[in-house]
Amino acid sequence: MRIDSEKCVGCFRCIPYCPVGAIKRSGDIATIDQDECVECGVCLKSGICRLGALYQPELKWPRVLRSQFSDPLAPHPSTGIGGRGTEEMKTNDVTGRFKDGEVGIAVEMGRPGIASRFSDLEKVAIALARHGVEFETHNPVTFLLDTKTGRLKDPTIGKERVLSAIIECKTKSEKAVEVLKELQKISKEIDTVFSLCVINKCKEGEVPIIPELEKAGFIPRINGKTNMGLGRPLRT
Amino acid sequence: MTHTHHRRGDRKSLQNDYVVLAMVTRDYPEQTTYKGPLEERVKKFIEICAKYNPVAIASTDKAGNAMRYMKGWEKRMDSGIHKSATVEEVAKNPVAFRHAVYINKEDVINVIRELKDADLGLSVVVSGIFDEVFDICRKVGTGPHTVNLSLETWGKTELLPKEPVLSLLTMCGHAMISRYLIEELINRVKDGKMTPEDAAVEMGKQCTCNIFNPVRGAEIIRQYLGLTK
Numbered sequence: 430m431r432i433d434s435e436k437c438v439g440c441f442r443c444i445p446y447c448p449v450g451a452i453k454r455s456g457d458i459a460t461i462d463q464d465e466c467v468e469c470g471v472c473l474k475s476g477i478c479r480l481g482a483l484y485q486p487e488l489k490w491p492r493v494l495r496s497q498f499s500d501p502l503a504p505h506p507s508t509g510i511g512g513r514g515t516e517e518m519k520t521n522d523v524t525g526r527f528k529d530g531e532v533g534i535a536v537e538m539g540r541p542g543i544a545s546r547f548s549d550l551e552k553v554a555i556a557l558a559r560h561g562v563e564f565e566t567h568n569p570v571t572f573l574l575d576t577k578t579g580r581l582k583d584p585t586i587g588k589e590r591v592l593s594a595i596i597e598c599k600t601k602s603e604k605a606v607e608v609l610k611e612l613q614k615i616s617k618e619i620d621t622v623f624s625l626c627v628i629n630k631c632k633e634g635e636v637p638i639i640p641e642l643e644k645a646g647f648i649p650r651i652n653g654k655t656n657m658g659l660g661r662p663l664r665t
Numbered sequence: 666m667t668h669t670h671h672r673r674g675d676r677k678s679l680q681n682d683y684v685v686l687a688m689v690t691r692d693y694p695e696q697t698t699y700k701g702p703l704e705e706r707v708k709k710f711i712e713i714c715a716k717y718n719p720v721a722i723a724s725t726d727k728a729g730n731a732m733r734y735m736k737g738w739e740k741r742m743d744s745g746i747h748k749s750a751t752v753e754e755v756a757k758n759p760v761a762f763r764h765a766v767y768i769n770k771e772d773v774i775n776v777i778r779e780l781k782d783a784d785l786g787l788s789v790v791v792s793g794i795f796d797e798v799f800d801i802c803r804k805v806g807t808g809p810h811t812v813n814l815s816l817e818t819w820g821k822t823e824l825l826p827k828e829p830v831l832s833l834l835t836m837c838g839h840a841m842i843s844r845y846l847i848e849e850l851i852n853r854v855k856d857g858k859m860t861p862e863d864a865a866v867e868m869g870k871q872c873t874c875n876i877f878n879p880v881r882g883a884e885i886i887r888q889y890l891g892l893t894k
Contacts, residue, residue, distance in 0.1 A: 445845040446871070471841050471871060476745020501668070501839045502873060513839070514667055520690035520788040521811040533813075535667060541831070542840035543824050592840050595667065609816070616819035624671045625816040631809045634799065639814070649814035652679050654670055655798045658808030659780060660690075660788030661699050 430466055430473060432459055436482035443483065446472045448592060449544050467544050467592045468495035470502075491586040494547070497569070498591035507572040513537070514595040515567045518628045522660035532605040532638055533628030534562065536612065539593040540624040547573070547594070548587035549619040554579035554596055556615040560608045565597035599628075602638055606645040626653075668838030669764070669792040669876055671815045673831050676794065678885065681768040682836075682878050684792040685714060685776060699786030706785040707762050713779045714765040715756040721766040722752060723875035724759035732759070733875045737862045737883075747870040764876045770797055778805045829889040833882055837872035846871070854886055861886040 432443075437458040444452045444459060451465035452472065459482075473483045488496055496503050498513060508515075517535065518527060527533050536553055539545030550570065557564075558579030564571045575582055600608055605627070612625065627649065629638040642649060669684040687710050689696050689703065697703050711724055720736040731748075738749040767773050773791065780789060791798050795812065802808045818825065825831060826844045833847050834840065850864040865882030869875075887894065 445849045446843055447845070448840050448843040450843075450845060469841065471843065474746045474873070475871060476747065501841070516688060516690055516692075517667070518811040518813050519686070519688045519790045520692075520696075522788050522808075523693055523696045524690050527811060535813075537667060537671075540838070540840060541671065541818065541825070541835050542844055543821075612819065619820050622818050622820040622822055622824060624667075624818045626667055626670060627814045627816055628811065629814070630811045634802070634809065636795075636812050636814070642814075642816075647816055649816055650671075651676060651796070652672060652682075652792070652794045653815050654667075654790050654792045654813040655795065655802070655809045656811040657777060657789045657791055657802065658810035659777075659785075660696060660810075661784070661786035662693075662695050 430461055430468060430470065431484055431486055432461055433482045433484060434458055436480050438480060443472050443477050446475045446477050448542050465590065467499040467590050468492070469499035469592050470496070491583070491589050494586060494589045495591055498594045505569040507569050508567060513593060514597060515565055517597060518654065518656050520660060521630065522656050522658050522663055525664040527599060527628050527630050529630055529632065530602050531599050532602050533597070533599045533626070534608060535626035535628070536596045537593050537624045537626070538596065539591060539621050543622050544590055544592050545594060545621040546588060546590050547581060549621050550594055550596065551579065551581050551587060552619055553612070553615055553623065556611050557596065557598055557608065560600065560604065560611055562598035562600045562608060568595065568597045570594050570596050602641070605638060606641060609645070609647055667813065668874055670813060670838060671835055672792065673835045678832065678881060679794050680797065682793060682881050683767045683770070683773045684764055684876050685767065685773065686764045686790050687762050687787040688790070689787055696786055700784065704760060706787060708759060709783055710780065710785055710787055711756045711759050711762050713783065714776055715752050717772040717775045718767065718769065719752065719765040720768055720878060720880045721869070721875050722755050723763035724755045725761040725763065727758055727760050731873065735866060735869050735875065735877070735879050737879050738866045738870065742863070742866055742870070744870070763874060766876060766878045768878065768880050770801065774801050774804055777801055777807065781805055781807050829885045832885050833868060836877045836882065838876070839872070839874065841871045841873060842868045842877070851886055851889065855890055861892065
């Protein structure tokens with residue numbers, strides 16, 4: 430995103446709309462720190478600038494990744510859909526993506542609202558790959574990774590900054606705690622945050638993985654997402 | 666798309682916060698063709714969701730426009746790409762469903778019960794407190810099939826904003842609502858320049874998926890500032 434210095438009158442009303450604080454005062458006008466900007470488009474979409482000073486230039490590789498991952502209205506060319514992840518457990522009643530004895534893990538880098546560089550994402554992906562997790566093939570992050578090593582296929586994208594990006598994978602239930610402990614370690618080596626999801630198929634109205642998580646000291650929040658089992662044809 | 670996940674707050678606050686969404690997989694065409702045209706089932710889905718007092722509901726119309734209703738959002742507050750619609754407009758000729766947000770468990774029970782009876786074949790996900798949602802399942806006689814648990818936020822958590830900003834910010838999982846905007850709007854309410862309800866709508870407008878709960882949002886602001894209704 431850019432600000433046309435000829436049109437900006439320095440009202441600075443756009444500043445608070447930026448989720449990452451990239452819009453700053455520069456003398457009498459507002460400017461955007463291009464290194465910090467994640468190309469989410471929130472400022473432009475808000476309509477806060479009535480003078481049309483905010484404008485979106487065409488983004489080229491690798492900067493275009495910022496928009497693809499930060500703006501939920503921008504579709505990913507790799508998957509053809511917008512948003513940041515996949516159907517994950519939302520259609521599990523039909524797809525059976527997560528089976529009995531499996532655990533899905535989603536690491537959303539930069540969430541909530543802190544943003545992340547791909548270099549930090551790579552650190553986490555390498556840690557996950559070391560434990561032999563199965564990366565989700567439909568996820569746009571997976572397209573950017575060598576799934577055997579977790580390394581970025583194109584190292585030059587490491588500096589790109591996005592509002593968030595989700596690494597999705599799954600593993601066997603008995604390996605889940607081991608993987609979470611690895612994530613705990615790597616979380617101390619990154620320059621941002623991640624929000625962590627654990628997906629599990631229910632059995633007779635219970636969540637089988639919860640006792641194991643709690644025993645290892647990983648206490649889930651009281652709230653989250655539940656697939657209600659209304660999808661058809663139902664995969665039991 | 667874990668955008669309805671990781672909503673922060675205590676039990677009391679989260680008890681008034683449910684998000685319902687529907688999805689059809691791209692991988693199994695049997696779901697797309699289950700019991701007739703998908704478009705009719707989507708329409709029926711929205712009709713059911715619209716009946717039970719959503720505080721936010723959204724769809725996409727045939728022209729590809731986002732149709733968004735949020736309680737308290739008046740036309741005078743439209744700006745940029747953010748345009749308000751009525752519940753009736755959201756339910757009229759949709760081609761795709763987005764989400765519906767509720768503040769009462771009884772309304773969600775009614776929605777899920779009616780969806781089960783309608784047997785639309787769409788996958789339905791409810792975000793909310795697990796024991797409450799599991800209780801809904803028991804009352805309606807369905808699932809739960811699969812859960813997505815939140816293990817909170819790890820890493821440099823000292824970078825996170827404090828409450829109540831975090832509870833408000835996490836009601837848009839894509840983080841389209843800037844922490845700085847939230848702080849500014851709270852200050853405007855504090856200075857008597859804006860109502861908590863209008864501040865919540867200005868926050869919720871930025872959430873293009875329309876999953877921000879404006880009633881809960883206003884209540885969080887009010888409680889933080891010690892205001893009475």
